Amino acid sequence: MSNFTTQRFLIGLAIFNVAFHLVFYYTLEYHRDELLYFSLGQHPAVGYASVPPLIGWISGVVAAIFGYTEFAVRLVPALLGGAIVLLTAGIARELQGKSYAQVLAGVAVIFTPFAMRTFYLYQPVCFDVTFWTLLLYLILRYLNTGKGQYLIVLGVVSGVAMLNKYLVALLILILLLTLLLSSHRTAFRRKEMYQGLLAAFLIFLPNLIWQLVHGLPVIHHMQELNSTQLVHVAYGDFLSSQLLMPFAATLLTVPGLCYLLMHPQAKKYRLLGWTAVLVIVVLMLLRGKSYYTMGIFPMLIAAGAVFYENLIRITLLRWALPLLLLLLTLPLLPMGIPVYGPNGLVAYFNMLESEYGVDVGRRFEDGTIHSLPQDYADMIGWEELTAITRQAYAAIPPSEKGAIYCENYGQAGAISIIGKQYGLPQPMSFSDSFWYWVPDSLPPDVTHLIYINDEMGEDVKAAFGQIKIVGKVSNIHAREHGTTVYLCSSPRESVNTLWQQALEHVRSSP
Numbered sequence: 001m002s003n004f005t006t007q008r009f010l011i012g013l014a015i016f017n018v019a020f021h022l023v024f025y026y027t028l029e030y031h032r033d034e035l036l037y038f039s040l041g042q043h044p045a046v047g048y049a050s051v052p053p054l055i056g057w058i059s060g061v062v063a064a065i066f067g068y069t070e071f072a073v074r075l076v077p078a079l080l081g082g083a084i085v086l087l088t089a090g091i092a093r094e095l096q097g098k099s100y101a102q103v104l105a106g107v108a109v110i111f112t113p114f115a116m117r118t119f120y121l122y123q124p125v126c127f128d129v130t131f132w133t134l135l136l137y138l139i140l141r142y143l144n145t146g147k148g149q150y151l152i153v154l155g156v157v158s159g160v161a162m163l164n165k166y167l168v169a170l171l172i173l174i175l176l177l178t179l180l181l182s183s184h185r186t187a188f189r190r191k192e193m194y195q196g197l198l199a200a201f202l203i204f205l206p207n208l209i210w211q212l213v214h215g216l217p218v219i220h221h222m223q224e225l226n227s228t229q230l231v232h233v234a235y236g237d238f239l240s241s242q243l244l245m246p247f248a249a250t251l252l253t254v255p256g257l258c259y260l261l262m263h264p265q266a267k268k269y270r271l272l273g274w275t276a277v278l279v280i281v282v283l284m285l286l287r288g289k290s291y292y293t294m295g296i297f298p299m300l301i302a303a304g305a306v307f308y309e310n311l312i313r314i315t316l317l318r319w320a321l322p323l324l325l326l327l328l329t330l331p332l333l334p335m336g337i338p339v340y341g342p343n344g345l346v347a348y349f350n351m352l353e354s355e356y357g358v359d360v361g362r363r364f365e366d367g368t369i370h371s372l373p374q375d376y377a378d379m380i381g382w383e384e385l386t387a388i389t390r391q392a393y394a395a396i397p398p399s400e401k402g403a404i405y406c407e408n409y410g411q412a413g414a415i416s417i418i419g420k421q422y423g424l425p426q427p428m429s430f431s432d433s434f435w436y437w438v439p440d441s442l443p444p445d446v447t448h449l450i451y452i453n454d455e456m457g458e459d460v461k462a463a464f465g466q467i468k469i470v471g472k473v474s475n476i477h478a479r480e481h482g483t484t485v486y487l488c489s490s491p492r493e494s495v496n497t498l499w500q501q502a503l504e505h506v507r508s509s510p
Helices: 003-022 032-040 054-066 070-094 099-110 113-118 124-145 149-162 168-180 185-189 191-213 217-228 235-244 247-262 264-285 290-311 315-336 342-356 382-394 409-422 432-437 458-463 495-508
Strands: 401-406 446-453 464-472 484-491
Touching: 003 070, 003 099, 032 054, 032 409, 032 432, 054 070, 054 124, 070 099, 070 113, 070 124, 070 290, 099 113, 099 247, 099 290, 099 315, 113 124, 113 290, 113 315, 124 149, 124 168, 124 264, 124 290, 149 168, 149 191, 168 185, 168 264, 168 290, 185 191, 235 247, 235 264, 235 290, 247 264, 247 290, 247 315, 264 290, 290 315, 315 342, 382 401, 382 409, 382 446, 382 464, 382 484, 401 409, 409 432, 446 495, 458 464, 458 484
Parallel strands: 401 446
Antiparallel strands: 446 484, 464 484
8 A cells, every 4th residue: 555545544534533423423412521611611711720721712712613512512522533543643654654554553543432432522631632642643753853843842732731631741751751761861962852841831831820829729629539539449440441441452552562662673662662651550559540541542552553564464364453443342332432312322331231241331430330421421411401490590580680500510511501592691600610700799689599409508598588499300310310400589688698608608618
């Protein structure tokens, strides 16, 4: 296969992967986090409570161009899914892989459960995996060409990547360490290395200043994450997940790692093998979530593809391998992408357990097991919740005004984004970055409060003379199942006074 034909084939694979993700964009609703990130886009800033600012900036641009449709939300990760195909094939090429290795790498990265889910949801993860893969591609370009310009580009990309997810700092530090301990340590004698590091620092600096000014909310977020989610991560589960996430592509990731660490032809790239090992070990010891390692998988897939290109010489066997990857992955397709609606997905996961004894993916981050994986359960119920809220808002007399309070950022995101089509006012919430946008006071003519929570708070119950349940999220498979919309009226004091008392209480809490 000529280089030109190979490139056309890879572009075709990239386009296929974009379309593959977009064709199922409508089967479920917005994800809880997607509602938050598009809410961030309405409040441009250089920092947010739980994430760096890049995803908020991109959300604002996407919404300005395409609006707040689910198609718009799914478009960017799908496009990145196309980019990951080309980057993975590019890494195979930099590892001296020819046409077969590049095509095998491109096919394999499409049909892996981790990539299917990653490039379906609009979250920092899809950008993070892309940035990790791009950084590893650029370090390979430097190793192969020795051109200092790649060190500067590495710095620029690192700075932008830090504005997306702080996790990439681990990769950057490990790359610097393995580079220093390798025969390529001469990079530290080049001015371009320090120009790149300076560029990374300057790009990241506004967010660093924001963190310092706001009391380092990232520390609070990590403490909360550790106490509620990371505490449930076990070493054995973490390591087994490194094999389960690529699933069939483990046939490439494991040989790929061995190839980078031991094969004579990969001696020049040995530091990348040790980079992968250190990423896995450090994240395991820190009890990171198992998917935090996903950024190294495209590189390992590419290395595995080069390994098989050198190993397999028979044409029939060569093309049997990508076919095998496809056949092994197809039965597990619903684990990566919601190809069915909620009931179909529940039936699929029940079938896996009843017929094959496989109970995979339904354990939430808090350790509990449910009818659907957490990501899917987080994509159900928001339309219903917003419709109930609209019903509550319509019940307020035309001559009076109401405010909406939501207990968590998913609920607030739903009212903020989906509620636009109903003309609902922006919600108030103390959850995540919504805390930064709450008003210091409410208009004096606000007489009603729409309160959204899974149960009625005692302080709210005591503050209003009349409380009516308007409705609840009824879908039992939704993570928000049972969330209730209350219409509160006849306040014992002015709603503005009650709100300022609530603000004072929250601000005084540790």
